[in-house]
Amino acid sequence: MRLLKYEPMETDPFRSLESFFEPFRRSLREGWFEGMGSQSVPLDVEESDEAYEVRAELPGFTREEIQVELENAVLEIHAKKTEGGDGDQEKVVREQTRRLTVGEEVDADRVKARLNDGILSVTLPKSEHRKPRAITVS
Amino acid sequence: MTTTLEKTNGTAQPSTRTPQYRRPRYTVVENKDAYELRVEMPGVPRDHAEVNVEADQLVVTGRPPAPERPEGSRVLHRELSTVPYRLPLRLNVDIDAERAEARTENGILVVNLPIAEASKPRTIRVE
Numbered sequence: 001m002r003l004l005k006y007e008p009m010e011t012d013p014f015r016s017l018e019s020f021f022e023p024f025r026r027s028l029r030e031g032w033f034e035g036m037g038s039q040s041v042p043l044d045v046e047e048s049d050e051a052y053e054v055r056a057e058l059p060g061f062t063r064e065e066i067q068v069e070l071e072n073a074v075l076e077i078h079a080k081k082t083e084g085g086d087g088d089q090e091k092v093v094r095e096q097t098r099r100l101t102v103g104e105e106v107d108a109d110r111v112k113a114r115l116n117d118g119i120l121s122v123t124l125p126k127s128e129h130r131k132p133r134a135i136t137v138s
Numbered sequence: 139m140t141t142t143l144e145k146t147n148g149t150a151q152p153s154t155r156t157p158q159y160r161r162p163r164y165t166v167v168e169n170k171d172a173y174e175l176r177v178e179m180p181g182v183p184r185d186h187a188e189v190n191v192e193a194d195q196l197v198v199t200g201r202p203p204a205p206e207r208p209e210g211s212r213v214l215h216r217e218l219s220t221v222p223y224r225l226p227l228r229l230n231v232d233i234d235a236e237r238a239e240a241r242t243e244n245g246i247l248v249v250n251l252p253i254a255e256a257s258k259p260r261t262i263r264v265e
Contacts, residue, residue, distance in 0.1 A: 044218045048211035055205060057218055059180040059245035118180035118245015119218075 041077055041098035052102060052124040059118035060094070068113045068122055075102045077120065159224035162200070171258075173233070173251040179223045180245035181205075187247050191235040198225040198247060232257040 043056040058066060058079050067078045081094040102124055110125045163178040175198075179187060182200035190197045200223040232254035240249045 042217040043215070044205070044213070045215040046207060046211045047214050048208050050208070052214075053208075053211065055218060057180040057245075059178040060176075061244060115244070117183050117242065118178075 039094075039096045041079070041096045043077075043098060043100075045100075049126075051126055052106065054100075054120075054122040054124065056098065056120045056122070057118065058096065058115075058120050061115075061118070063115050066113075066115065066120060068111075068120070070102070070106065070108050070111055070124075073102055073104050073106070075100050075122065075124070077122070157221060159199075160219065160221050162198075162223040162225055164198075164225060172253055173231075175227075175249040175251060177223070177225055177247045177249070178245065179247055181218070182223065182242075182245070182247070184242045187240070187242065189238070189240050189247070189249055191229075191233070191238065194229045196227045196229055196233075196249075196251075198227075198249065199223060200247065 041056045041058060043054055046053045046055075054075065054077075056077050058077075061079045061081060065079055065081055067076075067080075069076045069078070076099045077097070079094075079096045080092060082090045082092050084091045105126050106124045107127045111122065113120060113122045115121075165176045167174045167176075175196075177198050177200075179198075179200040179202070181202035183203070186203060187200040188198070190199075202220050202222070204220060229251075234252040234254045237252045238250060240247060242248070
């Protein structure tokens, strides 16, 4: 069983831009994003003007065993280690999952992930039009 | 934590609640000729890990380097620790420290500890 909270459908056409960021922050505050049945994944999240940077601890997993997905503003990190080959013989020896809501300002096409010494780093660039920008007064 | 401890430590570190070390998770597998020790130290590159064998004590240490952070970035959430890892283990079998080897595999330090010839079980032929 998983406990997932869903945002109700957009009803207020005047919802402020700020509220786009809110689901992301709230998911971090409430910590509801852990899957059950598999272990969680400890992580750090940082934010710059350009992007969000997620660093997750996944020791012992290879690149092939890690899946990173972004769907409906939810980032899911899923790692699974099996042994015993394919089919019926396959046995899951370790599985870890973590989800977090990242908000809609993320440019899904430019998300990048890399693995180094058991740390998965996911860069989630912000969409161009959501970045803060300085406007020159002419 | 206590004043005495700080004094004996001799290091000029201010008193903090952060522990100096944390114990990593590990597994040991016994093979015929060697023990394989696998220590989980995510974020610790090869050159930041150390294995020391002295008498019957084996000590694994690892220092995760501070993550590179782009200028102006701020922390939204923090769960990962940068406290160094330290795992002291008492060896109850003679190992051949000269032939011990270590490598890193995706954040796991794998140490191969060959069992010393003298400690290997042997079959004695009945004459």
